[in-house]
Amino acid sequence: MADAPHVVIIGAGFGGLYAARTIARKRVRITVVDRKNHHVFQPLLYQVATAKLSPADIASPIRSILGKYRNVHVLLDEATHFDLANRKVTLKTGEALAYDYLIVAAGASHAYFGHEEWSSLAPGLKSLEDAVEIRRRVLLAFEEAEREALLEGKRPMLNFVVVGGGPTGVELAGSIAEIAQKVMAKDFRGIDPTRARVVLLEAGQRILPAYPEDLSRSAERQLRHLGVDVLVGRAVTGVQPGKVLVGEEVMASSVTLWAAGVKASPLGNILGAPTDRNGRVKVEPDLTLPGHPEVFVIGDLAAITDKSGKQAPGVAPAAIQQGKSAGKNIWRAIKGDARQPFEYLDKGNLATIGRAAGVAEFGRLHLSGVIAWIFWLTVHIFFLIGFRNRVLVFIQWAWAYFTFESGARLITGKTDLPEEEARG
């Protein structure tokens, strides 16, 4: 096996993991490199951020997921440079890893459109650490309001502003409104959490712009039903401590969350290939780097328009399909077979709005409300999980989800009490 071709995969998101699984049974050696020790089930990150599930519910060590494949090695490390001519990846720890085939699946992070200084005031949601930080801020806002009410006799405002009306923004806003109404309401004495205001700001003319118009309208109705203020055509012009600026308007905000933009991993530029304006690498039809048929770029880091003219979106199903395609093409290349171009099969779009509502699009079929939510649940359980025991994971999730498992509402890390100004 030592002379088998060596496939190096950078990133263990959906794309990287499915690529590894696709060729793991073949005669190859595989090394998966990730800077975290765990894979995160990203579609459920917003539920950790809103204290409905715990980190352990949606993350699994990469070693556990790939443990059954004896030819797969996992390294906790980070790619920093590529020597494409000599087929080597330099890692952060200083070592170089030689490859025969390389798959770069390093994903994306939030973009603040040139206002990176907003990032600490309005965190985005991409990693488990992000989710725990958002959870901390949301829960602390309730605690701080309770403290002001009980000790200072105030009637504190409690405003949550979510910037960006895409699926993540919609899910965050709906979920915060729901915990305020249904969970927090029971826990507090000095404040009335049901009076918390949740605002969803969208710069464009409708939320969920990638969805058909009727579903955007339906999502907006369902959000309003949960008490969310949906404001469209409102571009954020500034983020400051405790406030969000929208043109001339100053909006008070206890917690500001960012779901307005995504940019690809800097590894795209480090590869030296042409990228689009979001930093995604413009790949060949078989997902390879121009001039380098041994280097594949997949997932959120790849910009590809397939022959039907469809641009693959930055969602888990697209990354999974690309991972499988790259894996298969590598095996075809090793065997000397002809490669096949990647074709994106659009399985539809799904977003949830709280616990039993949502919107779903499957081609011409548009669903809303509980039915969309049930579809969402089914799809997540049967099509996305894959690498853990589905039934067991489902039972765990269902348990945590329907009982509002209280262990999810932990504030860990800094408690950040506003200290007395001077104690002279």
Add this chain to the structure above:
Amino acid sequence: MADAPHVVIIGAGFGGLYAARTIARKRVRITVVDRKNHHVFQPLLYQVATAKLSPADIASPIRSILGKYRNVHVLLDEATHFDLANRKVTLKTGEALAYDYLIVAAGASHAYFGHEEWSSLAPGLKSLEDAVEIRRRVLLAFEEAEREALLEGKRPMLNFVVVGGGPTGVELAGSIAEIAQKVMAKDFRGIDPTRARVVLLEAGQRILPAYPEDLSRSAERQLRHLGVDVLVGRAVTGVQPGKVLVGEEVMASSVTLWAAGVKASPLGNILGAPTDRNGRVKVEPDLTLPGHPEVFVIGDLAAITDKSGKQAPGVAPAAIQQGKSAGKNIWRAIKGDARQPFEYLDKGNLATIGRAAGVAEFGRLHLSGVIAWIFWLTVHIFFLIGFRNRVLVFIQWAWAYFTFESGARLITGKTDLPEEEARG
């Protein structure tokens, strides 16, 4: 109810929570202040530190635990000063809280015997954050060894040194040896985790010095059976990055953990009463501060020898008994009844060593091995939990515990890769 006596409880550990529960049904107002939003089931902290259970499994928001009592308020804050003459507690946020009765149950933290500089090199285990940090270091040590083995062709050493042979040290050492043998062994390719060395250092002549001698010997045998090197009569004289000094001897250490000493919360000194050498407040027989019958000090912060000459140890059952005693005496005082002195009922001592071993002492009854472990499990389930649904919690624990739930093995926070020295 607004004119009912106001009982302020500082700290929501076992002592504070049981005090609150004891008088919560009476005609009083209660305010519980804690600097965390959650209560931690401390006896199982070592299982989070060794990646067997997740934080959410052993912690619960204080608001959820006390939610059913309408006369209990919970504040996320921290006591910083006491104005005993005017019956006021100053909080970190600057507000003062007036009380009729005060219970100080602020617990204890690690002590490094004048070597506080060791704390970052050898963390101790008192909070959920401590446990997550220890878990991070333990898991990262395996990752780093794997990286060196795969990329640099080394045969890296993997040494875990636990300082202190009390129950926490014994449980940590046994549990690390167990995960190395049974869990990690399946996950790694480049290293053989079963060859990891776990050392337990005890300065005294035997481990578990508070237990009868036969149980100390049994614990040592059981630890050796798991592969732990138990070294007694070895006082640590220095802790440095990657090593522990024991007299003239230099012991290599990938991860050093501190379980050698405890000191009471600084609130003991801030109260201005006499304290013992561990900073514990010397209280009256009814657990009150000398000269202040309205101020109770309980749990790990209290030094009390009851009339039978028994000193209450710093364990959960003692804190629970003291919380109940303080609660009852407050109600007696309100009614004008005579107070009763606190009497410690020793329910025995229990420590586990890995998954199905341990030692237990119930008066003359000394148990070892599986039987001790089953006792431990029973006691923890039926006597200590109390505030959550026992059956459900048990099912969750059992599930996580017996399946070695992989979600517990997450490295969160900094990944701390050793960066390349210079990139010229």
